[in-house]
Amino acid sequence: METAKNRSFSDMGVMLGRSIRHVFRSMDTIITVCITPIAMMLLFVYVFGGAIDTGTDNYVNYLLPGILLIAIASGISYTAYRLFLDKQRGIIERFHTMPIARSAVLWGHVLTSLVSNALSVFIIILVALLMGFRSSAGILSWLAVAGILMLFTLALTWIAAIAGLSAKSVEGASAFSYPLIFLPFISSAFVPTESMPLVVRVFAENQPVTPIVSAIRALLASQPVSNNIWIALAWCLGILIVAYIFAIRAYKRTSSA
Amino acid sequence: MEKAIEVKGLRKSFKDVEVLKGVDFEVTRGEIFALLGSNGAGKSTIVKILCTLLKPDGGTAVVNGNDVASRPGHVRQSISLTGQFAAVDEILTGRENLIMIAKLRHLKNPHQVADDMLKRFGLTEAAHRKPSTYSGGMRRKLDIALSLVGNPQIIFLDEPTTGLDPEARIEVWKIVKALADNGTTILMTTQYLEEAEQLADRIAILHEGRIIANGTLAELKTLLPQAKVEYVEKQPTLEEIFLAIVGNKEAI
Ligand SMILES: Nc1ncnc2c1ncn2[C@@H]1O[C@H](COP(=O)(O)OP(=O)(O)OP(=O)(O)O)[C@@H](O)[C@H]1O
């Protein structure tokens, strides 16, 4: 049993190595993922920023958490894309006829999604620093932020896996991420929800992005995180579990044995 | 164990289309077995079931002593598939593709294995290029090379030479023959009757969901109506045999 476990870890390592190579050999995907959120950040800070009253003196600080979520929401569509190509080009079939753990293929993609999204988040934070983002957060708070972002990435990655495995076309594999990218706009990511009409406000305050953004914002500003962090974690875990179940189901369908 | 593959009463439907209606055949260890059939006959479906990619609806299929439905993990230990469409990683180089498979097969020296394989298939020059820059023949060779890593006992080749020019086709034939000489069992599908004639120890013809003929080339030749043989000057080609048998069945 022990050796079987070691083997399946080593298989997963090989799969991770493969898919990391895919990411680094198509750096344009990372750049594409970073450019839109960065452009949005510039737009909101330097164009709309003066007109938006968030009650803080540093709008970049206010904006950054939402921008990071947008970057992740668009980044995971490449996971769907890569999975779709694997399925379509038959390489998954080759792996599935080999004596390796079936889950290794899927987990290789999932771990790669974590790595590549971490990279784009890192790049965007660097740009934000240039634009005046400052944080008084200590190492623990930063770790907590990293943890929330990782959990959020994982949850969306499993949604991406469902899309990639069940899509019939490349477009279909990545189109699902558009609504996810829009969620932050109807949340407290850009403007406080108090300014919204009632119906929109009710939606904004009760969808996952708002508590996640608030929790990250509070952590970065060294303020008390209140309940938000637990609501944020509950959303991420809930989405993760449901999406995982459906993704595994879709994965089993790709080869019925 | 004499038989490498034993298939009995194999059935498979997709939705309401019954593709396999009870397929029976056996493949002896070390032989080249060719499965012939027209487009859509179900050749790839049989190969996928034997490779544990599809579950059969009925009947049994035993590969290397293990039932494909109940012990797929054991089956995978002894097989390797070169599917109908090349399954290579487009972004890794040829060499990296081979190293990856060698690692997944937990071989001792993946880099050495890859280099040997590149040499054996005349791909050393192209080792550091992506398969997207390869010709069709080179891709197919890499695809087959990937399947041979780790020396599996039973190899499935689904239309290995479709789309290749005659030269590349002959090269693939040589590879297949060399494998069989080393004791590897090979099940291949093809639409080229000449290919089966050239390579196969035994030939089975799949038609309308069943194996309608199965034997050596010589045995199949005797299936032709006697009268016809007398009028034909040269030996009948397998193509003629095929058409004759298929025609007969349809007449019934
Ligand atoms: N996943 C599937 N879903 C529905 N129908 C399928 C599926 N796979 C195969 N079929 C159908 O089953 C039949 C047999 O297909 P198969 O690919 O096994 O034929 P084949 O003999 O390999 O043909 P070819 O020479 O064209 O490769 C075809 O009619 C095909 O449309």
Ligand SMILES: [Mg+2]
């Ligand atoms: Mg086929």
